[in-house]
Every structure is written in structure tokens, then in C-alpha cells.
Amino acid sequence: MNILDKIIADKRREVELKKSLIPVSQLEKSVLFERTSISLAELLRKSDTGIIAEHKRRSPSKSVINQDLNVQDVAKGYEEAGVSGMSVLTDGKYFGGSLEDLLYARASVEIPLLRKEFIIDEYQLLEAKAYGADVILLIAAVLDRKQIKTLSEFAKNLGLDVLLEVHNEEELEKSIMSSLDMLGVNNRNLKTFEVSTDTSKELSEKIPSDFVKVSESGISSVEVIKDLKNYGFEGFLIGENFMKTEDPGASAKEFIKKLKA
Numbered sequence: 656m657n658i659l660d661k662i663i664a665d666k667r668r669e670v671e672l673k674k675s676l677i678p679v680s681q682l683e684k685s686v687l688f689e690r691t692s693i694s695l696a697e698l699l700r701k702s703d704t705g706i707i708a709e710h711k712r713r714s715p716s717k718s719v720i721n722q723d724l725n726v727q728d729v730a731k732g733y734e735e736a737g738v739s740g741m742s743v744l745t746d747g748k749y750f751g752g753s754l755e756d757l758l759y760a761r762a763s764v765e766i767p768l769l770r771k772e773f774i775i776d777e778y779q780l781l782e783a784k785a786y787g788a789d790v791i792l793l794i795a796a797v798l799d800r801k802q803i804k805t806l807s808e809f810a811k812n813l814g815l816d817v818l819l820e821v822h823n824e825e826e827l828e829k830s831i832m833s834s835l836d837m838l839g840v841n842n843r844n845l846k847t848f849e850v851s852t853d854t855s856k857e858l859s860e861k862i863p864s865d866f867v868k869v870s871e872s873g874i875s876s877v878e879v880i881k882d883l884k885n886y887g888f889e890g891f892l893i894g895e896n897f898m899k900t901e902d903p904g905a906s907a908k909e910f911i912k913k914l915k916a
């Protein structure tokens with residue numbers, strides 16, 4: 656079994672357990688259900704930098720990245736740096752994240768927040784809304800077209816933006832539909848962990864122009880971003896490059912300054 660299959664098998668058990676413990680009616684009581692979401696897709700279209708900075712303590716490919724930070728400080732640092740949005744990993748077992756991380760980030764900043772999670776069930780979309788997300792991620796490698804449609808339409812009805820992530824042409828072709836806002840190309844193969852930003856370049860021309868194109872993973876220099884912009888990318892998801900430093904906000908600030916120069 657590859658790591659992605661393992662993550663999804665664990666996620667199915669986790670979601671069923673949570674459903675039995677916390678009913679939907681309780682999630683819907685969150686004051687954040689009344690909050691109007693901010694569209695990350697719209698901000699990316701207007702931005703000249705398009706950075707989505709991630710909070711990521713550890714990962715299956717790198718194990719520990721940084722466990723010493725406080726998510727509120729990271730969120731404030733990213734906002735001050737001028738990022739377009741923040742991605743918050745909420746998976747506990749493989750990434751050391753939690754829904755509380757999302758909530759604390761929400762309480763600290765106004766920028767759009769992406770719930771970075773392995774979404775397989777509408778329940779997780781209700782959680783995303785209840786804990787303050789503006790955007791959710793759907794991963795084409797673990798969903799069929801019908802599931803992508805059902806989940807993306809459910810998210811849109813909650814007022815959330817949808818970022819659909821693909822890694823190859825087959826995943827892209829099965830996924831194109833009007834209920835998506837952003838098409839993300841993950842440069843990391845989630846089954847082998849190989850990373851190459853060429854994946855974004857190769858898939859770029861196959862992504863219809865009505866979607867905001869986002870390049871994800873393995874981005875560590877402004878030169879890579881300048882290059883990817885030539886292929887129509889407007890969003891750039893960066894995790895480890897910022898999180899491996901003592902002050903991710905300061906690193907993001909420096910990075911954005913260089914990008915604007």
C-alpha cells in the first residue's frame with residue numbers, strides 16, 4: 656500500500672469516528688458558519704505575487720520540519736509579509752496539524768485560509784466552514800469525477816472556494832468542471848514523493864483559462880516563480896521553504912520583497 660492509500664484509509668476511519676462523536680448540528684452552531692468567506696481565487700487574480708504560505712509541522716516526505724512554532728505567530732507573520740492566503744494542514748497523524756490550528760489562525764488574521772486536508776466526505780467541508788476556512792482542497796488522485804462534483808458543489812453552497820489538485824493529465828481530464836475555482840498542479844508525486852516543477856509547466860496549457868492556476872510544492876526560489884508565471888500560474892503554494900526557518904513570516908516577507916524587485 657502506498658502512503659497516499661494509507662492516509663486515505665486512516666482518514667476514512669477518522670471521519671466516521673468524528674461523525675459519531677460530533678454531530679453536524681453542533682458544527683453548524685459555530686459562529687464561523689455566519690462568516691462571509693473571502694475568495695482566494697479573486698485575490699490571486701489581482702495579486703502580482705500570489706503566494707499561498709503553508710503551516711506544516713511535519714510531512715511524510717520530510718518527517719519533522721518545524722515543531723517549535725506557534726500557529727498564531729506564523730499566521731500573523733504571513734499576513735504581515737503580504738501573502739495572498741495561508742494554507743493550514745489539519746491532518747494530525749501524518750502532518751502534525753489539527754482543526755484547532757485552523758481556528759487559531761482564523762482568530763489571528765483576515766487573509767483567506769485554505770483547509771489543507773484529505774477531503775473524502777461532506778462532513779469535512781462542514782468542519783472546514785465551522786473552523787474558519789475560506790477555501791478547501793480536493794485531491795483528484797483520491798476522488799472520482801462524481802465525488803469531485805458532489806464535494807465541490809457542496810463546498811460552493813457553503814460559500815467556500817475550491818482548489819482542485821492534480822498531478823497528471825489523466826487526473827486533470829477527469830476533473831474539469833464549473834464548480835472549481837482554482838486548478839492546482841502538485842509538483843510532488845504523492846505516491847513516490849518525487850518533486851519537479853516541470854510538472855506544472857507540462858500541464859499548464861491543458862488547464863482551461865477560466866481557472867486560476869496554482870503551482871504547489873517544491874518551490875524554493877523566486878526564479879522558479881518568475882518562470883512559472885510565464886506559463887500562466889497566478890498562485891504558488893509554499894510550505895517547507897518557509898516553515899523550515901525560525902521565522903516563517905520573516906522568510907515569506909524577504910521572499911516577496913525579492914519577487915517584487
Ligand SMILES: O=C(O)c1ccccc1NCC(=O)[C@H](O)[C@H](O)COP(=O)(O)O
Pocket residue numbers: 658709711714715716717841843845848871872873874892893894895896
Ligand atoms: O508534503 C508531503 O510530504 C506530502 C506527502 C503526501 C501527501 C501530501 C503531502 N504534502 C501536501 C502538500 O501538498 C504540500 O504540503 C504543499 O504543496 C507544500 O509543499 P512544500 O512547499 O514542498 O512543502
